[in-house]
Every structure is written in structure tokens, then in C-alpha cells.
Amino acid sequence: MGREGKYIYCIIGTEVEKNFGPVGIGERGAEVITLCHRDIGMVISNHPLIKLVVNRENTLAHERVVEEVMKEFTVLPVRFCTIASDIDEIKNLLAKRYGEFKDLLRKMDHKIELSVKGLWKDMGIIYDEIRKENLEIKRWEDKIQKDTGKGNIQEKISVGMLVEEALERKKGKEAEKIIEAMWKITACYKLNTTIGNEMFINAAFLVDRGREREFDNRMDELSEEYKERIKFLYAGPFPPYNFANIIIYPEEWGMASHPLCNRQPMDQKVY
Amino acid sequence: MLLIDDILMLPAKGLIGIFKKIHEMVEQELSDKTNIQKRLTELQLRLELGEISEEEYEREEKELLSQMDDAGVAR
Numbered sequence: 210m211g212r213e214g215k216y217i218y219c220i221i222g223t224e225v226e227k228n229f230g231p232v233g234i235g236e237r238g239a240e241v242i243t244l245c246h247r248d249i250g251m252v253i254s255n256h257p258l259i260k261l262v263v264n265r266e267n268t269l270a271h272e273r274v275v276e277e278v279m280k281e282f283t284v285l286p287v288r289f290c291t292i293a294s295d296i297d298e299i300k301n302l303l304a305k306r307y308g309e310f311k312d313l314l315r316k317m318d319h320k321i322e323l324s325v326k327g328l329w330k331d332m333g334i335i336y337d338e339i340r341k342e343n344l345e346i347k348r349w350e351d352k353i354q355k356d357t358g359k360g361n362i363q364e365k366i367s368v369g370m371l372v373e374e375a376l377e378r379k380k381g382k383e384a385e386k387i388i389e390a391m392w393k394i395t396a397c398y399k400l401n402t403t404i405g406n407e408m409f410i411n412a413a414f415l416v417d418r419g420r421e422r423e424f425d426n427r428m429d430e431l432s433e434e435y436k437e438r439i440k441f442l443y444a445g446p447f448p449p450y451n452f453a454n455i456i457i458y459p460e461e462w463g464m465a466s467h468p469l470c471n472r473q474p475m476d477q478k479v480y
Numbered sequence: 481m482l483l484i485d486d487i488l489m490l491p492a493k494g495l496i497g498i499f500k501k502i503h504e505m506v507e508q509e510l511s512d513k514t515n516i517q518k519r520l521t522e523l524q525l526r527l528e529l530g531e532i533s534e535e536e537y538e539r540e541e542k543e544l545l546s547q548m549d550d551a552g553v554a555r
Contacts, residue, residue, distance in 0.1 A: 264541055265524075326528075372499035404525050406503070442528050 214292040215244075215299060216256035218274045219448065220455060221282040222314045224248045229277060234261070234270040241274055244296060246303035249310050251287075252278050253299065261290045275448045283318050285310060286448045287455045302461060313453050319418050320396060321446035325428070327387055327410040328440045339375045346371055380409035388412070390431055394420050399451045413451035421446060512551040516544050 216234055218241070226243050233239030233254030243250035252274070261267050271289050278284055293299050303310070329335050340347045349368040380403060387410050388398060397415040404411065416424050428443050435441075520541065527537045 262545065264545060265538065326525075328529075366502060369499040369502040373502065376499075404521050408525070440529075444528075 212258045212294075214256055214258035214294055215253045215296065217287045217291045217293060217299070217457070218252045218254075218271060219278055219287055220285040220303075220310050220314070221250055221252060221278060222248060222311075223250045223282065226250070229274070232274055232277060234267065234274065241278075244299050244303075246300050247307065249303060249307065249314065251299050251303060252284075253293075256292060258292055258294065263289065272448075279321075279446075279448050283314055283320070284448045285313050285317060285453045285455050286450050287457065291457050302457065305461070310455075313455075317415075317449050317453050320415050320449060320452075321418055321421060322449045322451060323414045323416055323421070323424055323445035324443070324447065325387065325391070325410065325412045325414065326408060326442040327383070328407040328442070329383075329409060330438060330440050332407060334438070335376075335379065336372075339372065339379060342379075343371070343375050346375060376406065384410035384412070387431065391424070391427060394423050394427060397452060401451070415449060415452050416446075418446075513548070516548045516551070520544055 216239075221243065223243060224245055224247065226245055227250075229241040229252070231238040231240050233241050233256065235254075235256055237255075239254040239256060241252060241254045243252050254274075268289055275284055275286050293302070340350065346368070349371070353365060353368070384400065388400075391414060392398060395414040395416050399413045401411040401413065403409060414424070428441065432439075432441050432443075523532075523537060523540050523544070526532045527534070532540075
């Protein structure tokens with residue numbers, strides 16, 4: 210068992226210390242409470258100062274707490290596995306970054322994040338379109354199909370690259386159509402890396418809570434309009450992970466004496 | 481030179497086949513860490529798409545995380 214620390218979930222605007230119940234990360238069911246400085250507070254629970262495994266179980270436990278708090282407050286999520294040594298470290302940090310957190314809380318006020326992924330249902334159709342849209346690719350393909358020899362490897366590789374580039378361009382164009390349909394009802398959006406060849410858009414939208422229904426309806430319309438072509442994965446509301454994910458580096462605590470695990474950033478948010 | 485041999489066998493499949501093969505080659509070039517993280521992301525997507533169950537997800541995740549440990553890669 211490591212030394213006891215304070216696991217941090219998120220930052221909220223409140224001057225009243227609050228208890229969210231025994232829902233903390235880890236097996237002990239630690240009480241989740243707020244620790245305030247002026248009118249902002251960090252939502253924390255007791256947890257040993259150890260590195261947590263980045264698996265679904267742990268990240269979901271973290272996210273569940275943030276989502277519970279979000280029912281009542283505007284939240285600034287803090288990156289998974291950020292653990293302070295003690296209360297003083299947290300109060301010092303809140304004092305030091307007070308202006309930044311207040312400003313972000315204002316920007317995120319009454320906002321939620323909605324996630325939209327779009328995947329092509331039939332890649333055969335997409336590759337056919339690529340052939341039609343790129344005559345150079347079509348010509349090369351005809352040539353290669355006639356060529357049963359073992360020559361021209363470099364040529365074939367560079368033409369394969371052309372297909373990859375054409376697919377990326379196509380993804381971009383199709384993503385633009387979706388953004389075009391949604392941007393008027395969003396405050397902000399962010400395009401994340403797509404996964405695999407089928408996915409052409411992986412977007413996070415920051416939306417005013419009051420416009421969530423409108424966004425839902427627009428997504429329904431898009432799903433209907435493109436039902437033969439696109440499968441949408443639409444999820445939320447989430448805390449604004451893509452727009453206000455707070456990162457705290459060990460040196461900021463003022464005491465670099467504990468084994469903080471968030472020194473190594475996750476390259477991407479898996480969960 | 482297995483990969484080159486694979487490509488040599490491809491002409492009948494056309495450009496899209498070559499493209500897919502190149503895609504695989506690029507993936508094999510990725511570092512262990514990047515590759516495992518990528519597979520974790522794909523696993524999450526398959527769960528979201530309903531292609532695998534929570535149990536299958538957890539089993540595969542455990543396997544990938546243990547591969548990460550074996551590779552001596554810090555998470």
C-alpha cells in the first residue's frame with residue numbers, strides 16, 4: 210500500500226464543500242468531496258499515491274464520478290490518474306491557476322460535449338467512387354491487372370499510396386458535409402483522428418445544454434438522409450474532455466516528491 | 481522479404497489490394513507502443529459498434545495491456 214494521496218476528478222465553480230458519496234475510484238469506495246479555494250473547488254477522493262492502470266475499469270470509474278458531478282455543476286475534467294500528495298498541494302494549485310480555471314469555467318458554462326463518429330457501411334462503394342473520381346488511379350489499376358510479372362514494385366507501391374491519399378481526401382470531404390450540417394448549432398468542434406479505413410469522421414462538438422435536443426434531431430435527420438451509406442455512432446452528453454481537459458504536471462504541485470503518473474500523457478483518449 | 485513477396489502476388493487484386501497491403505506494412509512499422517494503443521482504440525470502437533461484448537473487450541484489453549508490459553513500454 211502506497212502513501213495516501215488525493216485523487217482529482219474535476220474542477221467546479223463552488224464555494225460550498227460538498228460530498229458526492231462513496232463513489233471514488235478504487236476498491237475502497239472512498240468518499241468523493243470538494244476542496245475549495247475562494248469560489249472554485251476540486252472534486253477529489255482519498256487514494257494511494259500509485260500509478261493506476263489505464264484500463265476500461267479505471268477510466269470508467271473516473272468518468273462516472275465526473276459525469277455524476279456534471280449533473281449539478283459545470284465541470285472542467287482533470288486528466289485521468291492525477292493524484293496530489295495532500296490538501297495543501299491542491300489549495301496551492303487552485304490559487305496559482307485560479308484565473309485560468311475561472312475563465313475556462315465561464316467558457317464551459319452550460320456546455321456539454323457530444324461525440325459523433327461516422328463510418329462508411331460499404332467500402333466497395335467507396336473504392337468504386339475513388340476509381341471514378343481519380344482517373345489516374347483507374348488507369349494504373351487497369352495496367353496492373355494486365356501485368357502479371359513481378360516488376361515495378363516501386364511503381365505499385367507509389368500507386369497504392371495514391372489510393373491512400375485519395376481515401377484521406379474523401380474522408381475530409383465527407384466529414385465537411387457533416388460539420389456543415391452541425392456547426393450552426395454548436396459552440397465549437399474538434400476533429401479527432403479517425404480509426405481504420407471505414408471511419409471518415411471522429412468529431413467532438415461543444416453544445417449549449419439548451420440546444421441538445423436540436424442537435425439530437427439534426428443527427429436523426431442525417432442518419433435518415435445517409436442511411437444507406439453511413440453508420441453514425443452518436444454519444445453523449447459528456448463533460449468537455451476535448452475542450453477543457455486539465456493537465457497538471459508534477460512540478461506545478463510545488464513538491465515533486467510523489468510518483469505522479471500523469472507525467473506521461475496518453476496519446477489519445479481511448480475511452 | 482515476405483512483404484515484398486506478398487505484393488508481388490497481388491497484381492490480380494488491383495490497386496485497392498495493394499493499398500490494403502501497404503496499409504498493413506505501415507502498421508507493422510509502428511512502434512510497439514503506438515501499435516498497441518492503436519489496437520486498444522480499435523477494440524474500443526468494436527465495442528461501441530456492438531461487434532464484441534464487454535467480456536470479450538475486457539479479455540482482449542487485458543491481453544494487450546500485458547503485451548505492453550512485456551514490451552517494457554510504460555503506459
